[in-house]
């Protein structure tokens with residue numbers, strides 16, 4: 001029996017955020033700071049971070065190298081603790097990793113000894129999901145990422161883009177409340193990266209998964225999201241929030257539109273300030 005979140009991921013329920021006012025956020029970061037101990041002193045990496053991501057929103061976070069993007073995402077994932085502040089998913093405080101947050105990293109993190117299907121099944125097995133339901137989910141998400149024919153292949157037999165599609169399918173198969181992605185296309189060549197961006201847009205149209213992705217590629221952020229958070233550095237803090245008013249249906253031509261170029265100019269300017 002699938003829960004309502006899973007139905008949401010399959011695009012069957014939950015109206016758009018704008019149709020419901022006020023809608024509680026799926027993910028909320030409140031007054032979050034993080035300091036690391038460094039050679040006997042303390043280095044503040046994140047300062048007073050606040051953000052909210054609403055159901056069916058796909059949001060990107062951009063910032064220059066070292067501003068704390070990965071640290072923030074790892075805190076949201078529950079992999080490291082904040083120094084102050086909190087993270088809430090569906091109103092519940094995050095205290096560690098959980099299947100309500102699916103994570104995709106830049107470096108391929110598939111298990112090389114497992115097939116594509118087995119990789120996707122990994123979290124489902126941990127949760128002791130009945131076999132028949134596992135098979136349904138695996139088939140469904142293999143189809144969503146267009147890899148049905150590669151179900152029995154091993155990661156070493158796949159290209160970089162295909163590996164990331166498996167990683168996305170594995171994260172989605174748990175039907176998380178929020179999909180978290182840390183530079184998922186950062187290791188791909190320019191052409192594959194563009195294909196993956198197109199793929200992710202189509203995936204979002206199909207699943208309307210709530211997502212938070214970090215990238216230092218401003219064009220990628222604008223192309224993929226409904227909102228972009230711009231981070232400043234030293235210490236990492238939120239500088240600006242930019243609503244992306246582009247139509248939902250986007251393709252590579254969208255990147256050449258005057259509206260797109262204007263948004264890009266504004267974000268680049270914020271990053272430079």
Ligand SMILES: Nc1ncnc2c1ncn2[C@@H]1O[C@H](COP(=O)(O)OP(=O)(O)OP(=O)(O)O)[C@@H](O)[C@H]1O
Nearest residue numbers: 036037045063064065066067068069070071072216
């Ligand atoms: N465990 C740690 N101990 C000490 N300092 C850390 C630790 N993890 C991260 N940092 C520091 O925190 C800062 C932010 O790092 P982080 O990796 O979050 O940045 P980023 O914005 O994701 O960078 P990039 O885009 O280059 O990946 C850096 O100065 C880094 O050296």
